[in-house]
Amino acid sequence: MQNSLTLQKAFPIFFLKIVFFFVIFGMVFYLFSKFYASENPLKEVINDEKVWEEVKNLEIPAQNLEKLIQEIKGIKDKTRNGNPCDQYVLRASFSGWYICYKCPSQKVYLEAGEIWKIGKTCEPNSRYPQGVLDERLEYLREFSGTAEQCLIVEKVKLYAYFFYPENQKRTIPLILPAGNKIFR
DSSP: OHHHHHHHHHHHHHHHHHHHHHHHHHHHHHHHHHHHSSSOHHHHHHOOHHHHHHHTTOOOOHHHHHHHHHHHHHHHHHOOOOOEEEEEEEEESSSEEEEOTTSTTSEEEEOTTOEEEEEEESOHHHHSOTTTSOTTEEEEEEEEEEHHHHHHHHHHHHHHGGGSHHHHTSSSOOSSOTTOOSOO
């Protein structure tokens, strides 16, 4: 009689241990799959091999990754056309002082070839028609694709700009290229 009573008391404890084990195992599995299943969450949200090839080697600060991912999702929600567009940079043609929209002094010294602006346009001829573009800036197409693809490439490059070698050599690196006013 006493053995069956002890067994009756032990069974609920044993059962609770098994339930507890499976709950903990499930939580660990969920967290692992959520954070480590995707090799790169940015690649997953971009979901476009052409775009990924263009941006895969750019360094994005970990604290900005989630914001960038949310902005890319917003771009994908807004752009559903296939119009041909360019992601471009405007580079300094000559070394000298240039307007800087985010600098306290409103100017920055750029070496020839350094980026002044990272942008996207679907109409490059009307965006920067002959004679309107500052002669000290050179328009260079870096990527061609749909509006969605170009916006994503532009966004990733803007987030990565802080880590570009030309920017890191400055005493105080710029957050954005001198000609960009916002992360757009």
